Amino acid sequence: xxxxxxSFDIIGQKAGKRLVAQLKDKTGILELTWFQGINWVQKLxxxxxxxxxxxxxxxxxGNPQIVHPELEVLVPDQPLAKNFLEPxxxxxxxxxxxxxxxxxxxxxxxxLMMQVKEKDVEENLPDEIIKQLKLPGRFKALQQIHFPQxxxxxxxxxxxxxxxxxxxxxxxxxxxxxxxxxxxxGVIFEKVGDYxxxxxxxHLPFELTGAQKRVIREIRxxxxxxKQMNRLLQGDVGSGKTIVAVLTMxxxxxxxxxxxxxxxxxxxxxxxxxxxxxxxxxxxxxxxxLTGSVKSAERKKILAELAxxxxxxxxxxxAVIEEVVQFKKLGIVIIDEQHRFGVEQRARLxxxxxxxxxxxxxxxxxxxxxLAMTAYGDLDYSVIDxxxxxxxxxxxxxxxxxxxxxxxxxxxxxxxxxxxxxxIFPLIxxxxxxxxxxLMKGYENVKAYFPEPKFWISMVHGRQPAEQKExxxxxxxxxxxxxxxxxxxxxxxxxxxxxxxxxxxxxxxxGLSQLHQLRGRVGRGAEKSYCVLLTGSKLGNDARERIQIxxxxxxxxxxxxxxxxxRGPGEIEGTRQSGALNFRLASIVQDRDLLEIARNMAxxxxxxxxxxVSAENLxxxxxxxxxxxxxxxxxxx
Numbered sequence: 001x002x003x004x005x006x007s008f009d010i011i012g013q014k015a016g017k018r019l020v021a022q023l024k025d026k027t028g029i030l031e032l033t034w035f036q037g038i039n040w041v042q043k044l045x046x047x048x049x050x051x052x053x054x055x056x057x058x059x060x061x062g063n064p065q066i067v068h069p070e071l072e073v074l075v076p077d078q079p080l081a082k083n084f085l086e087p088x089x090x091x092x093x094x095x096x097x098x099x100x101x102x103x104x105x106x107x108x109x110x111x112l113m114m115q116v117k118e119k120d121v122e123e124n125l126p127d128e129i130i131k132q133l134k135l136p137g138r139f140k141a142l143q144q145i146h147f148p149q150x151x152x153x154x155x156x157x158x159x160x161x162x163x164x165x166x167x168x169x170x171x172x173x174x175x176x177x178x179x180x181x182x183x184x185x186g187v188i189f190e191k192v193g194d195y196x197x198x199x200x201x202x203h204l205p206f207e208l209t210g211a212q213k214r215v216i217r218e219i220r221x222x223x224x225x226x227k228q229m230n231r232l233l234q235g236d237v238g239s240g241k242t243i244v245a246v247l248t249m250x251x252x253x254x255x256x257x258x259x260x261x262x263x264x265x266x267x268x269x270x271x272x273x274x275x276x277x278x279x280x281x282x283x284x285x286x287x288x289x290l291t292g293s294v295k296s297a298e299r300k301k302i303l304a305e306l307a308x309x310x311x312x313x314x315x316x317x318x319a320v321i322e323e324v325v326q327f328k329k330l331g332i333v334i335i336d337e338q339h340r341f342g343v344e345q346r347a348r349l350x351x352x353x354x355x356x357x358x359x360x361x362x363x364x365x366x367x368x369x370x371l372a373m374t375a376y377g378d379l380d381y382s383v384i385d386x387x388x389x390x391x392x393x394x395x396x397x398x399x400x401x402x403x404x405x406x407x408x409x410x411x412x413x414x415x416x417x418x419x420x421x422x423x424i425f426p427l428i429x430x431x432x433x434x435x436x437x438x439l440m441k442g443y444e445n446v447k448a449y450f451p452e453p454k455f456w457i458s459m460v461h462g463r464q465p466a467e468q469k470e471x472x473x474x475x476x477x478x479x480x481x482x483x484x485x486x487x488x489x490x491x492x493x494x495x496x497x498x499x500x501x502x503x504x505x506x507x508x509x510x511g512l513s514q515l516h517q518l519r520g521r522v523g524r525g526a527e528k529s530y531c532v533l534l535t536g537s538k539l540g541n542d543a544r545e546r547i548q549i550x551x552x553x554x555x556x557x558x559x560x561x562x563x564x565x566x567r568g569p570g571e572i573e574g575t576r577q578s579g580a581l582n583f584r585l586a587s588i589v590q591d592r593d594l595l596e597i598a599r600n601m602a603x604x605x606x607x608x609x610x611x612x613v614s615a616e617n618l619x620x621x622x623x624x625x626x627x628x629x630x631x632x633x634x635x636x637x
Contacts, residue, residue: 216248
């Protein structure tokens with residue numbers, strides 16, 4: 001508002017000190033209050049002068065008031081606003097107290113924009129794209145996003161800048177992938193041989209799904225080109241990624257190469273070894289397991305067999321990346337649950353062969369398509385979007401805390417049938433001690449319902465020594481205990497086919513992706529399985545929506561899309577910090593249609609001009625080189 005400053009006064013002492021002024025217009029008197037920067041602000045105030053004042057109006061003792069307003073002297077005959085759109089700039093209380101509020105920053109920006117000429121802001125999009133999408137030029141877009149003459153001008157400027165962000169990201173990704181395809185040398189798997197065919201035709205435990213067959217064809221095509229494969233394989237929990245990994249390793253063995261599969265924990269590596277070792281014994285391929293707990297004599301034997309080439313397939317944990325582990329002819333590396341390994345850990349496997357081996361990284365966390373084409377756009381990626389036949393869908397139900405006794409009765413009935421049960425508690429407190437106390441309280445409650453010796457319970461949590469954690473997990477895997485009480489340290493990929501019930505305590509405190517991952521621990525056998533989401537009686541809107549989604553679908557990709565909508569890309573687990581999502585305006589959730597256009601246009605442009613050497617693309621190439629970020633770790637995996 002505009003008005004005349006009547007008076008001002010400093011009230012109170014020390015901590016309670018404040019500057020209070022009265023501004024009058026024809027509607028009445030508005031009180032202006034400052035708690036900070038008082039000495040500086042009072043120098044700007046002059047009773048009897050007219051001021052323009054901006055801020056949020058509240059009420060104190062029944063009187064209208066603005067706390068820490070922005071103000072400027074009103075120049076006679078100056079219009080209050082040149083147009084109806086005023087730019088809003090963020091500021092801080094400290095800056096405001098020094099007279100640099102949003103309005104002042106706006107004035108500085110306007111002065112700066114007046115100094116900039118069109119020739120100073122070079123265009124970076126090809127003319128053809130600008131014309132096709134009817135976008136304003138870059139200089140005009142920057143002008144109009146700060147000081148638009150109309151709402152239409154503002155919307156066009158926003159569209160232009162969003163498209164530019166998305167398009168540049170897609171061009172960068174496509175260039176990386178294109179350069180890798182053309183210049184990265186890889187070992188050649190020329191044939192599909194006897195080991196692969198014998199396993200495929202005679203020993204698979206079930207018929208492969210169409211999605212699994214499609215992924216194997218993609219991998220076979222990649223590994224036959226002489227270029228290094230760098231493929232991300234994503235598939236929902238239980239979709240059969242391990243069988244794809246086995247057949248890929250046999251492809252390497254058929255061509256005279258060794259293969260290595262690395263898992264994040266010892267228990268997962270053990271499970272892979274039991275399943276894969278049993279299967280490949282039937283086709284006569286040697287498989288060994290290397291983890292931190294392998295004894296010295298056994299370790300020496302494994303290292304010798306690897307170095308000589310006698311050992312064809314090595315499974316293991318981080319132990320496989322140690323310097324002493326040397327392969328004679330490593331052809332492919334497969335990494336299970338890729339987000340659990342750092343880039344440098346993965347890169348160390350490359351140094352174990354003269355020609356970098358092919359790389360297949362697997363994840364059971366479904367990645368939304370929009371996220372995949374931005375954060376993972378420089379990788380080739382495959383999706384297994386079908387579950388093997390015979391898998392029964394998991395029934396998911398929501399129960400309130402008041403229904404706990406009925407839930408426990410249901411668990412008892414399942415145990416009586418010979419089944420096993422997971423009960424998961426969240427990690428929700430800032431204090432490890434509080435989390436531990438919550439878990440122990442829950443554990444004691446479970447023991448009260450299921451007393452020993454009729455029932456036996458394993459407990460796993462982050463404060464346990466690694467050996468104890470492994471032992472307790474092993475007891476549950478081997479059916480020595482019927483109930484597993486755990487925090488979320490329960491591993492992705494742990495395979496206990498006999499477990500038929502997953503109870504998630506305080507499930508309103510979990511994200512969608514985490515709920516889905518936990519649910520995937522059951523439903524791995526032939527028996528009907530259940531997931532029970534236990535919550536308190538009061539649920540917020542977001543929590544209620546998450547519970548509703550979980551009880552209505554088992555499709556991990558649908559859940560991942562919803563998770564992206566609810567949380568945004570920055571919080572999705574596994575999102576790579578490669579700069580791909582550091583957009584100022586664009587959003588891969590709200591701007592999906594624009595992302596699709598940007599992706600298609602980037603692909604078409606690079607198909608015509610893969611090195612950006614044509615005259616119309618030189619400015620684009622110059623801009624990308626100027627904005628080139630740090631090392632692109634995505635080249636490693």
